[in-house]
Amino acid sequence: MKIKNRPTSVTIQKGQQFPLTIKRLGINGEGVGYFKKQVVFVPGALPGEEVVVQAENIQPNYAEAVIKKIRKKSPHRVKPPCIYYDRCGGCQLQHLQYEQQLAAKRDIVIQALERHTNLEVDTLDIRPTIGMDDPWHYRNKSQFQLGNEKQQVIAGLYGANSHKLVPIHSCMVQHPLTDKITQTVKQVLEDFHIPIYHERKRTGIVRTIVVRAGVQTNHVQVVLITKAEELPRKELIAAEIMKRAPEVKSVMQNINGSKTSLIFGDKTVLLKGEEVIQETLGDLSFELSARAFFQLNPVQTVKLYDEVKKAAGLTGSEKIVDAYCGVGTIGLWLAKDAAEIRGMDVIEESIRDAKKNAEKHGIKNATYVTGKAETWMPKWAKEGWRPDVVVVDPPRTGCDRAFLKTIKKVKPKRFVYVSCNPSTLAKDIQFLSSLYKVEYIQPVDMFPHTAHVECVSRLVLKND
Numbered sequence: 001m002k003i004k005n006r007p008t009s010v011t012i013q014k015g016q017q018f019p020l021t022i023k024r025l026g027i028n029g030e031g032v033g034y035f036k037k038q039v040v041f042v043p044g045a046l047p048g049e050e051v052v053v054q055a056e057n058i059q060p061n062y063a064e065a066v067i068k069k070i071r072k073k074s075p076h077r078v079k080p081p082c083i084y085y086d087r088c089g090g091c092q093l094q095h096l097q098y099e100q101q102l103a104a105k106r107d108i109v110i111q112a113l114e115r116h117t118n119l120e121v122d123t124l125d126i127r128p129t130i131g132m133d134d135p136w137h138y139r140n141k142s143q144f145q146l147g148n149e150k151q152q153v154i155a156g157l158y159g160a161n162s163h164k165l166v167p168i169h170s171c172m173v174q175h176p177l178t179d180k181i182t183q184t185v186k187q188v189l190e191d192f193h194i195p196i197y198h199e200r201k202r203t204g205i206v207r208t209i210v211v212r213a214g215v216q217t218n219h220v221q222v223v224l225i226t227k228a229e230e231l232p233r234k235e236l237i238a239a240e241i242m243k244r245a246p247e248v249k250s251v252m253q254n255i256n257g258s259k260t261s262l263i264f265g266d267k268t269v270l271l272k273g274e275e276v277i278q279e280t281l282g283d284l285s286f287e288l289s290a291r292a293f294f295q296l297n298p299v300q301t302v303k304l305y306d307e308v309k310k311a312a313g314l315t316g317s318e319k320i321v322d323a324y325c326g327v328g329t330i331g332l333w334l335a336k337d338a339a340e341i342r343g344m345d346v347i348e349e350s351i352r353d354a355k356k357n358a359e360k361h362g363i364k365n366a367t368y369v370t371g372k373a374e375t376w377m378p379k380w381a382k383e384g385w386r387p388d389v390v391v392v393d394p395p396r397t398g399c400d401r402a403f404l405k406t407i408k409k410v411k412p413k414r415f416v417y418v419s420c421n422p423s424t425l426a427k428d429i430q431f432l433s434s435l436y437k438v439e440y441i442q443p444v445d446m447f448p449h450t451a452h453v454e455c456v457s458r459l460v461l462k463n464d
């Protein structure tokens, strides 16, 4: 379905009930239907379903509504296995069969390309989403917010579009190790009577428990995110966590006094153990600092990086940029098939890890620098260094325009775009489309049961 010419003005009233046929899933996993040509988003509704809904939130261009009744059910609707699913905002698609989730994710990519590009999307090679054999317990990192309920510490996730904390004892998409250790840390904080941060009153100390597991190594890092540096008996707390959970090799404190929704602040200090934990992917092992980005689904990461390698089409002689490199994972995955790798990332600790990771594996053709992609790429171009292949893996906001403008000047033969946001991917593809042809797009499911979709896109220089 072409979705460029969206209807604009909405006359639906708040509280109004009406029937709706769901046409597709939107970018956030909600059902999308049209009532008298007005767009209506309905969380929990599935394509093909006939529902009666009630409008809850009216915006100039669309309305949001809740299901009152399902008159015709999708044959692909399943009972969500998680007991928190209807309250927790973490997953959006547990009520849809997994195979259909994969199809819906490919469709979300198509929708984004139709909305944000002038390409003939029907003619593009958009491949079936690569899924997981066992799409549960895949996440290697949990970030649970803390709160108080009936004088007890609770740890959990916020509900969808809300600041209501849903206490969670066991999460079906988390690796069991992160689940178990989150509960242990929560109990230690409770036993030490540590005041939990209260967002509205801005009182208390500990805000969030972050637990990252090296699922191959069984090494775990715990980060306590606190409002300020002061944390009573912090060394004792760290020692107690390590005593109760021997898998914990590192306990860090990160200080975040800001009011933003960002989890981490700028300052991280070691409380006990190592500064980093180890994890392996394929035959490479990586050191991971607390603030360093590392893909959340290790099983799918190997498939994702193999797709990057395929898309890069290496012969051994290529000079490659690994832009937005994190701890250097993608570049190191490609290094033995390339002449030179240059990577950059804004997080200093990630670059420190990337350098150590290269050194540890005896990889001598990879160099890493701290800073923005949009600063380094023009600098290298000015110095006369020209890559053959550029791989980008930016945050959800996509690539900076200054970076893409340099790509258009430098004209690498191949541009491999790893994206976790189809909208910004489509916008960036549109910007490059005067010079680059989209050869194919390969969606990969890194986050089963959520609406997120990752893509590896291979773009090639036209007339090369």
Ligand SMILES: C[S@@+](CC[C@H](N)C(=O)[O-])C[C@H]1O[C@@H](n2cnc3c(N)ncnc32)[C@H](O)[C@@H]1O
Residues within 6 Å of the ligand: 292, 293, 294, 295, 323, 324, 325, 326, 327, 328, 329, 330, 344, 345, 346, 347, 350, 371, 372, 373, 374, 393, 394, 395, 400
């Ligand atoms: C999606 S992660 C990808 C990391 C890595 N490629 C991987 O697979 O693990 C995006 C990375 O971009 C970094 N970043 C964000 N903005 C940046 C910028 N303007 N320039 C360079 N790196 C940036 C973040 O620190 C993060 O490590």
